[in-house]
Amino acid sequence: MKQTTDIHRHSLEALIHIICWGLFFAFPLFFVQRTNGTIDWDAFFHHSLFPASTFIIFYLNYFVLIPHILFHEHTKRFLLINFLIIICMTFSLRYLNNLFNPPPADFNRPLPPQFIFYLRDMSGLIFSAGLSVAIRMSLRWNQDKAAQREALKSLTEAELKNLRNQLNPHFLLNTLNNIYALIAFDTDKAQQAVQELSKLLRYVLYDNQQMFVPLAKEIDFIKNYIELMRIRVSPQVTIETSFDIKPDSQTPIAPLLFISLIENAFKHGISPTEPSFIRIAIGETEDQIHCTIRNSNYPKTRTDKSGSGIGLEQVSKRLELIYPGNYQWERSLSADGSEYISSLKIKLHHSPLNKQA
Numbered sequence: 001m002k003q004t005t006d007i008h009r010h011s012l013e014a015l016i017h018i019i020c021w022g023l024f025f026a027f028p029l030f031f032v033q034r035t036n037g038t039i040d041w042d043a044f045f046h047h048s049l050f051p052a053s054t055f056i057i058f059y060l061n062y063f064v065l066i067p068h069i070l071f072h073e074h075t076k077r078f079l080l081i082n083f084l085i086i087i088c089m090t091f092s093l094r095y096l097n098n099l100f101n102p103p104p105a106d107f108n109r110p111l112p113p114q115f116i117f118y119l120r121d122m123s124g125l126i127f128s129a130g131l132s133v134a135i136r137m138s139l140r141w142n143q144d145k146a147a148q149r150e151a152l153k154s155l156t157e158a159e160l161k162n163l164r165n166q167l168n169p170h171f172l173l174n175t176l177n178n179i180y181a182l183i184a185f186d187t188d189k190a191q192q193a194v195q196e197l198s199k200l201l202r203y204v205l206y207d208n209q210q211m212f213v214p215l216a217k218e219i220d221f222i223k224n225y226i227e228l229m230r231i232r233v234s235p236q237v238t239i240e241t242s243f244d245i246k247p248d249s250q251t252p253i254a255p256l257l258f259i260s261l262i263e264n265a266f267k268h269g270i271s272p273t274e275p276s277f278i279r280i281a282i283g284e285t286e287d288q289i290h291c292t293i294r295n296s297n298y299p300k301t302r303t304d305k306s307g308s309g310i311g312l313e314q315v316s317k318r319l320e321l322i323y324p325g326n327y328q329w330e331r332s333l334s335a336d337g338s339e340y341i342s343s344l345k346i347k348l349h350h351s352p353l354n355k356q357a
Contacts, residue, residue, distance in 0.1 A: 013139075025051050046101050050121065053089050054128035060085070061132035070133070071140070086125045093121045175200065175225075178232050189231045196228040204256070211322075212252035215284060219243050222258060226280070229266050237276045244283035251284055251348065254322050258282065258291050260311035261342050268340065269295025290345045297333060297340040323347070 028047035032040045061082070070078040094117060175197055182190040203221045223241070230239060245251075262280060270276045279294040319327050326347040333340055 021055060024054075027051075042100075046097070049093055049096055050124060053093055053121075054124055057082075057086065057089065057125050057128045058132045061129050062136060066133060066136045082129050086122060086129065089125055090118055090122045094118060175228065178229070182232055193228055193231050196224055196231070199224045200228065211254070213255045215245055215249040215251040215253045215289065216247075218253055218255060218258070219245060219249075219282065221255075222262065222280075222282070225259060225262065233266075233270060233276075234272070236274070237270055237278070240277070240279045242279075242281040242283070244281070246284065249284060251289065253289060253346075254318060257315065257318060258344070260315045261291065261293050261344065263311055264342070265293050265295040265340075268297060268299050271296070271298040274298070287348050288345055289348065290343070292341070292343045294339055294341050297338055319344075319346075 025048060028044055028051070029039065032043040032047060034040055065078055065081060069081070094114070097117075179190055179193045179197065182193055200221065203217075203224075223243075226239065226241060233239070265278045265280070269278050274296075276296045276298065277294075278296075280291075281293075282289070282291045284290075316329070319329065323346055328343075328345045330343045331341070
């Protein structure tokens with residue numbers, strides 16, 4: 001794909017050069033037509049000397065002096081060589097002009113001073129060299145910016161892959177801890193949990209290796225996870241869910257982005273002795289995906305070592321990498337501290353990685 005783009009870019013550059021120089025060389029034709037409509041080719045040759053000189057100066061700089069001298073930080077050498085070449089070509093132009101186009105023998109009016117013609121030709125050649133430098137510097141700047149963008153994209157994708165590789169074992173460890181707790185008092189539920197876990201494993205290990213996944217597939221994964229958690233919790237825990245998305249939604253979303261928020265709700269929202277609740281609502285509109293989770297607040301004590309606490313930190317890092325400036329994540333407690341609310345809104349069609357996916 002990149003090679004095809006480069007070919008198109010070089011072809012377009014060549015076409016622009018051909019058109020511009022073609023117009024420049026054709027311009028003298030307007031001044032060398034005889035009264036009968038024919039072209040005075042001797043006069044055209046004379047008028048073409050200056051365009052040919054600017055052409056030589058332009059491409060001598062474009063293909064040789066700029067890439068091999070100026071871009072290697074030899075600025076003084078570059079300026080000196082250009083100065084010598086322009087001086088030589090200026091005197092050559094005046095010599096050829098006086099040789100092929102001397103003033104008529106019966107020309108009685110005084111001629112302008114010769115230095116004016118020298119300055120005119122020299123100014124044109126300097127402009128041609130400067131234009132060549134400007135174009136090459138602009139192209140180099142664009143190439144450098146493109147290379148920086150490609151490097152940043154590669155770095156971002158590598159960091160995201162690293163975060164995802166960290167998240168998978170973190171998620172699986174938490175789930176295995178839940179199943180381990182079930183084995184001690186309800187083997188039937190533990191067996192059912194293992195079956196549910198196998199569905200989750202397929203998604204975690206195989207289906208989410210892309211940068212983005214369809215929202216419908218991510219929601220199916222979340223539903224399976226919630227069903228797994230229902231097996232573990234007591235009847236005192238109320239779990240309510242609402243998924244307002246398009247049927248079989250193909251809206252791209254970063255995988256495993258919401259699961260850490262849901263894990264956090266089960267971690268801090270359930271009491272072994274008190275009635276508890278978790279309410280999960282995920283929906284989408286034309287330009288946004290939103291996830292709101294409300295749960296009763298029973299924060300873990302310092303002695304509780306369950307979980308490593310890296311889930312929410314990874315959510316924050318991934319949001320900054322994938323949706324920079326295009327998400328809103330609000331976390332708060334109710335006035336009495338009994339309810340914790342986490343609300344995440346993601347704007348769609350704004351992520352550069354999303355567009356590339």
